Amino acid sequence: MKYSVVGAKRILIVGGGTGGTIVANNLARRLHGEIREHKVQISMLSASDQHMYQPGLLYVAFGQMMPDELYRDQASLLEPTIDFRVDPVVKFELEKKQVTTKSGDVHEYDVLVIATGSRMVPNEIPGLEEGAEFFYTEESAIKMFKKLREFEGGKVAITVGVPHKCPIAPVEVTFSLHDYFKARGIRDKVQIKYHYPINRIHSIENVAKWAQPEFDRIGVEYETLFNVEEVDAENKIVKSLEGTESEYDLLISIPEHRGMEVIEEHEFGPGGWIPTDRHQLTMEGQDNIYVLGDTTNLPVSKTGSAAHFQAEVVSENIASIIKIGAPVRDYKGKVYCFIEAGHDRATYAMFDYLNPPDLKPPNKSMHWFKMSYNQMYWTSVRGLL
């Protein structure tokens, strides 16, 4: 049989973040008849009983949101028919179609969905952890805000590791820094310098074309082809692989990311990125395993938006395979990113594998749309949007 999923009962989702939650809820709705008749069972294993709205961390780093606003109880976001457990997976046995959790439980499955996300690994660069501020975790975002508050002027350097989640974050944090220091009345005492790994200021050409004159207008310097190799935290110097260096008084860094430890340990793919089919989102060589969100090795932005569009494809296909024995949709690489151009204007970029984004000038209404999306996210992960 081509699709080993036909006739299957147990769908196991590993990871209760953006991608996993949307898949679970979407499946619970599509398959509610089958669940009621005990033909299908949906389970989720996650590492936390809390769900964090990660984009909110950028606002926490500027004192615009409190950390507690970013969380909801994961159980409250899930359809009641989903069996949810907080018990992270420590072992995958693909041949046996089973996983083992931290508590020692073994869960068998017919269909496995992996959406374990990614994590920053600042310790990969000597001196970076000691020398830089980050905003990719709650703790680091709070620390960064306190550092910003204390800052009275000097050189601010922004650096970017590869790969990293949320590709828009480097430009957003730069615009936010400008607005923040302006609001405090000390912008003239602060020099902001942006460093980017490739030879333009953003990976998306149209974003680079738009952001460069904006940086010029607000007096942000930039250096391209700058991949951080080392930070001399004592002398406050950041050095690049390309042989240049910048001095700083405050270093804001978006560090390199990797997949979760458990994925790396299983050596599914370099960096903890799981080799994934671009269109079907199955793990390479495994028809009954789906991978989505940050943990794929796809050449697609690691964003909640990509995870969301992928989740729709994954759940529609798992449901259709159960119902008619064949998948019905392909993922075409769709991503939609809001771009905050400071504290009161925003624009967006929408693109897929074949169509580049066409950027519109930022305006206030897009900013307010993003602010309302920050709340709408909870409706979206429930699978209602």
Add this chain to the structure above:
Amino acid sequence: MSETKIVDACNTYCPGPLMELITYMRQADVGDTLELLSTDQGSADDVPEWVEKCGHEMVGTEKIGEIWHIKVRKAK
């Protein structure tokens, strides 16, 4: 033993081919050759510029059909 690893960055706007290459170069061993596949015309210029700046080695660039095959050896 060094080996050639394929990095398929065809049809991607973000992160894009050079970002993909940088990702896999960081994980490769010194002496490994990476073959970047790209449909982006810019890669034929961007990649050699970066490779030269950080002291890696260009092995060759070839366009087959619509796809650039750019081979780079990790030198340090």
